[in-house]
Amino acid sequence: MDKTDPTRQTKTRTKKESLSREERQKQLEFQNEAVAHLNALYNYALHLTMNPSDAEDLVQETYLKAYRFFNSFERGTNCKAWLFKILKNNYINRFRKNSKEPGKVDYDLIKDFYHTIKDTRSDTSESENDYFHSLLHEEVYQALHSLPEEFREVIQLCDIEGFTYEEIANMVESPIGTVRSRLYRGRKLLRAQLEGYANKYGFNNNDQ
Amino acid sequence: MNCKKAGMLISASVDGELSPSEEQEFLLHLVECKECRIEFDDAKKTKMIIQEKIIQFKAPDALIVSIMQLSGFNTKEHEETLLYE
Numbered sequence: 196m197d198k199t200d201p202t203r204q205t206k207t208r209t210k211k212e213s214l215s216r217e218e219r220q221k222q223l224e225f226q227n228e229a230v231a232h233l234n235a236l237y238n239y240a241l242h243l244t245m246n247p248s249d250a251e252d253l254v255q256e257t258y259l260k261a262y263r264f265f266n267s268f269e270r271g272t273n274c275k276a277w278l279f280k281i282l283k284n285n286y287i288n289r290f291r292k293n294s295k296e297p298g299k300v301d302y303d304l305i306k307d308f309y310h311t312i313k314d315t316r317s318d319t320s321e322s323e324n325d326y327f328h329s330l331l332h333e334e335v336y337q338a339l340h341s342l343p344e345e346f347r348e349v350i351q352l353c354d355i356e357g358f359t360y361e362e363i364a365n366m367v368e369s370p371i372g373t374v375r376s377r378l379y380r381g382r383k384l385l386r387a388q389l390e391g392y393a394n395k396y397g398f399n400n401n402d403q
Numbered sequence: 404m405n406c407k408k409a410g411m412l413i414s415a416s417v418d419g420e421l422s423p424s425e426e427q428e429f430l431l432h433l434v435e436c437k438e439c440r441i442e443f444d445d446a447k448k449t450k451m452i453i454q455e456k457i458i459q460f461k462a463p464d465a466l467i468v469s470i471m472q473l474s475g476f477n478t479k480e481h482e483e484t485l486l487y488e
């Protein structure tokens with residue numbers, strides 16, 4: 196008797212339509228929010244995997260998961276931070292578990308990266324004779340990658356991606372105080388590395 | 404504020420993560436302590452170098468396309484469902 200009830204049919208139909216509208220709304224929102232951070236995620240994945248095709252896989256997997264769980268994303272919070280966290284978890288699950296030698300730097304790969312792009316960024320002229328400005332991109336990259344991962348990670352998230360300490364603390368699952376001190380120590384280590392390069396060019400940083 | 408405490412605040416100050424009162428105390432220390440001032444400048448410069456010299460790559464087109472499809476695919480499916488209903 197239920198089957199022939201016309202009222203019921205209408206109800207079902209309305210429900211379906213509104214569901215799909217909701218679904219479409221979700222897709223639009225997802226596209227606007229998530230796709231805006233694609234480049235940042237790809238670069239982070241590159242830093243983690245040091246391999247373009249692994250990076251692509253990782254980003255793809257991240258978006259798949261993000262799309263599936265988009266409902267659990269807290270509106271009004273930083274979507275980029277949410278996506279980074281998913282990517283990081285994916286990376287740990289997928290690559291770290293059966294990794295050969297984590298943290299090993301493939302210098303050839305780095306050189307390849309940097310040689311495929313022209314240096315379009317002109318060095319700022321604010322301090323022309325600053326020895327830091329003579330550093331090459333790949334040297335800075337190598338210096339960054341020579342740091343222990345816990346330091347490199349926070350520097351990347353803070354300086355390159357511009358996350359707040361609170362967001363970083365959440366991502367690396369450590370207290371804010373730890374983030375603070377890792378940044379402090381990480382920058383000191385990095386500084387020492389960079390000075391090594393600078394000295395190689397005969398710059399004397401004691402005049403600074 | 405002593406140098407030890409100031410040292411702990413250097414990075415946070417560089418990143419604009421200090422509370423106004425912490426910041427003020429910290430800056431007061433910098434005015435009177437050359438060593439911490441140098442450390443502060445170094446940290447700031449290190450951050451700047453990273454921002455300036457680490458190149459951001461553009462995601463490959465194929466990746467962009469596949470992710471757009473990911474969030475667009477279901478839309479079409481739904482439209483079709485509605486059409487054939």
Ligand SMILES: [Zn+2]
Pocket residue numbers: 405406407409432436437438439440
């Ligand atoms: Zn001091």
